[in-house]
Amino acid sequence: MADYSMIINGQKVRSDDTFPVVNPATEAVIAQCPRASEAQLDEAVAAAQAAFPAWSERPDSERAELVHAIGAAIEAHSDELSALLTLEQGKPKVGFAGFGAGFEIGGALAWCHATADLDLPVDVIQDNDEARIEVHRKPLGVVGSITPWNYPLMIAIWHVMPALRSGNTVVLKPSEYTPLTTLRFAEIVNELLPPGVFNVLTGDGSLGAAMTNHPGISKIVFTGSTATGKKIMQGASVNLKRLTLELGGNDAAIVLPDVDVAAVAPRYLPPQCSTMARPAQH
Structure with a gap:
């Protein structure tokens, strides 16, 4: 069973407490993951705060280059x-029109490079004889950043890359169901970034609540349920945190009457699952 560590101030960190990570296909325990304590959260936030002045003052072009480098490292x-x-x-190795789990990796790559290429312009609202x-x-x-289980790496990229690109430092908590890819990603990223710029802690919802209430965190980005989003909004009031909440998504699919489901569905399933394709029931 592989050994997984959190990242605080560029260093691998363990914990006295752990929780199991389960393969959803076999229900076998595949790893024991460290459960962060509140003291470790304080350490991660302090490291991010200490790294912030130098990172935020770094030339924008250098931060863009590093985000491109992160994309190259993911690739x-x-x-x-x-x-x-x-x-x-549980994403299959094939499926997703032949891309399999690589579909998510490709999305993460694309978003890294797209974020690195964004401009941060100065907007001129007024420029006349009265004022500029x-x-x-x-x-x-x-x-x-608090991320969900369904796209653990790609949504982490959505949260983290714009924050880094614009000069912020980050403390990330992945879902306790899918922390491993994010932890490995954090190891890769910390080979490129200064210590403290990108920190990753693992744990359950109580860790997310502690992050929401932490006075040293200035903004929370969360993807997940509406109910949890409401709790985050309440907790963020302690220091009027900025919030970005992506809540309660329903990925609707509309199958029109002229579609032959039995013929179409196997194109998007692994070969061993093609016999499982059935017309949708309502």
């Missing part, structure tokens, strides 16, 4: 990350 480790996704999350008004985008400080 270099794509086979390893795809295998981890299949193991802990400009809008400058400034980093907030420490961003807390």
Whole structure:
């Protein structure tokens, strides 16, 4: 069974307490993952705060180059990350029109490079004889990211890369159901970034609640249920955290009457599952 560690201030960190990670296909325990304590959360936030001044003052072009480098590193480790996704999350090695778990890796790559290429312009709201008004985008400080189980790596990229690109530092908590790919990703990223810029802790919902209430975190980015989003909004009030909440998504699929489901569905399933395709029932 592989050994997995959290990342605090660029260092691998264990915990006295652990929780099991289960392969959803076999229900076998595939890893024991460290359960972060509140003291370790304080350490991660303190590390991110200490790293923030130098990171936020780094030239924007250098931060863009590093985000591109993160994308290149993900690509270099794509086979390893795809295998981890299949193991802990259940995405098949094939399927998804032949891409399998690589579909998520490809999405993560695309979003890394797209984020690195974004401009951070100064918007001129008014420029006349009366006044000149400009809008400058400034980093907030420490961003807390809480990600779900369904796309653990790609949604982490959605949360983390814009934060890093704009000069913030990050403390990330992945879902306790799918922490392994994110932990490996954190190891890869920390070979590129200064210590403390990107920290990853693992644990259950109580860790997410502690992040939400933590006075050292300036913004929370969360993807998950509406009920949890409401709790995060309440907890964030302690220091008026900025919030980005992606809640209660329903990925609806509309199958029109002229579709031959039995013929179409196997194109998007692994070969061993093609006999399982059935017309949708309502």
